Amino acid sequence: MKKYNVAVVGATGAVGEEMRKILEERKFPINNFKPLASSRSAGRKITFRGEEYTIQETTADSFDDIDIALFSAGASRSREFAPYAVKSGAIVIDNSSCYRMDKDVPLVVPEVNPQDVFLHKGIIANPNCTTIIMIMALKPLYDYSKIKRIIVSSYQAASGAGASAMKELSDQTVEWVNKKEITVNKFQYQLLFNVIPQVDMFMPNGYTKEEMKMVNETRKMLHDENIKISATCVRVPVFRAHSEAVTVELEDKITPQKAKGLFNEFPGIKVSDDPENSIYPMPLFLSGRDDCEVGRIRQDINGENWLSFWIVGDQIRKGAALNAVQIAELLIN
Numbered sequence: 180m181k182k183y184n185v186a187v188v189g190a191t192g193a194v195g196e197e198m199r200k201i202l203e204e205r206k207f208p209i210n211n212f213k214p215l216a217s218s219r220s221a222g223r224k225i226t227f228r229g230e231e232y233t234i235q236e237t238t239a240d241s242f243d244d245i246d247i248a249l250f251s252a253g254a255s256r257s258r259e260f261a262p263y264a265v266k267s268g269a270i271v272i273d274n275s276s277c278y279r280m281d282k283d284v285p286l287v288v289p290e291v292n293p294q295d296v297f298l299h300k301g302i303i304a305n306p307n308c309t310t311i312i313m314i315m316a317l318k319p320l321y322d323y324s325k326i327k328r329i330i331v332s333s334y335q336a337a338s339g340a341g342a343s344a345m346k347e348l349s350d351q352t353v354e355w356v357n358k359k360e361i362t363v364n365k366f367q368y369q370l371l372f373n374v375i376p377q378v379d380m381f382m383p384n385g386y387t388k389e390e391m392k393m394v395n396e397t398r399k400m401l402h403d404e405n406i407k408i409s410a411t412c413v414r415v416p417v418f419r420a421h422s423e424a425v426t427v428e429l430e431d432k433i434t435p436q437k438a439k440g441l442f443n444e445f446p447g448i449k450v451s452d453d454p455e456n457s458i459y460p461m462p463l464f465l466s467g468r469d470d471c472e473v474g475r476i477r478q479d480i481n482g483e484n485w486l487s488f489w490i491v492g493d494q495i496r497k498g499a500a501l502n503a504v505q506i507a508e509l510l511i512n
């Protein structure tokens with residue numbers, strides 16, 4: 180079996196660390212592994228498949244011998260270094276927002292639009308984490324009947340803003356217990372005991388960038404510019420795993436029973452829906468898991484073409500690292 184030289188840019192970050200774990204767990208055929216980060220981490224040791232590796236600083240020359248480069252170090256690092264990786268002959272799978280809407284860059288969730296991967300010209304984009312989790316549930320519905328309208332509210336974990344944001348929530352908890360002043364750096368306000376209706380910057384239309392990513396990226400992956408989508412993205416004091424309340428209007432009638440069947444048959448989705456026994460997906464129990472879970476599946480009271488449900492997924496795994504590794508698997512298989 181062919182083996183590949185794989186680099187992870189941002190190997191010390193929340194997503195980068197998970198990429199390492201997933202490459203190992205899924206036995207990705209790796210010849211050389213190259214963990215890259217900033218000069219701050221250069222020289223630090225990490226373990227991969229039982230062997231010790233030294234983190235190197237990311238530079239223009241980092242990619243000379245690399246076949247696949249998984250980027251998760253933020254959009255500005257992708258803008259700076261991905262072109263060097265492509266020039267060196269590597270295929271870039273980019274977790275940042277940098278290239279997602281470029282028409283020459285496929286945006287891929289392997290369960291949703293695997294065929295798009297092969298249109299790449301050196302870069303493949305990994306979608307926004309909140310969008311990935313939502314589209315996992317939308318795709319089986321869309322294959323049954325076109326979706327006309329989506330109204331979604333997200334309940335996003337701290338980890339979506341990186342390892343340091345998770346630490347801030349943890350530090351705030353300790354500060355609160357010790358009656359110390361609460362430190363706020365990563366979010367606009369204290370996240371502990373709070374809910375912040377802002378994820379990313381506001382745009383001139385009153386929506387945030389995160390909300391518009393859900394609109395634009397969903398349309399791109401479903402190849403349907405006509406879907407009406409309105410999103411409200413909210414940060415909640417949860418360490419890991421995003422939750423989303425979704426309402427859809429389809430062209431055709433749908434029953435909750437039909438929807439459950441469609442979700443159950445779709446890879447990467449599990450139904451967890453028994454309201455009488457208080458069974459529904461929750462982020463506490465989805466953290467660290469690969470599948471997204473759907474529950475609270477009900478006929479929306481707007482009508483027979485409408486459905487409401489609740490979906491939860493680990494945004495560091497399916498929402499980022501796992502999806503990126505699945506894209507790499509599609510490429511090599």
Ligand code: A2P
Binds near residue numbers: 191217341
């Ligand atoms: P470092 O740890 O050296 O700062 P997160 O999203 O969890 O905050 O992680 C961000 C990742 O991006 C980290 O691995 C971080 O490395 C990396 N990173 C930040 N700045 C750079 C840079 N200039 N060059 C390469 N990697 C970077």
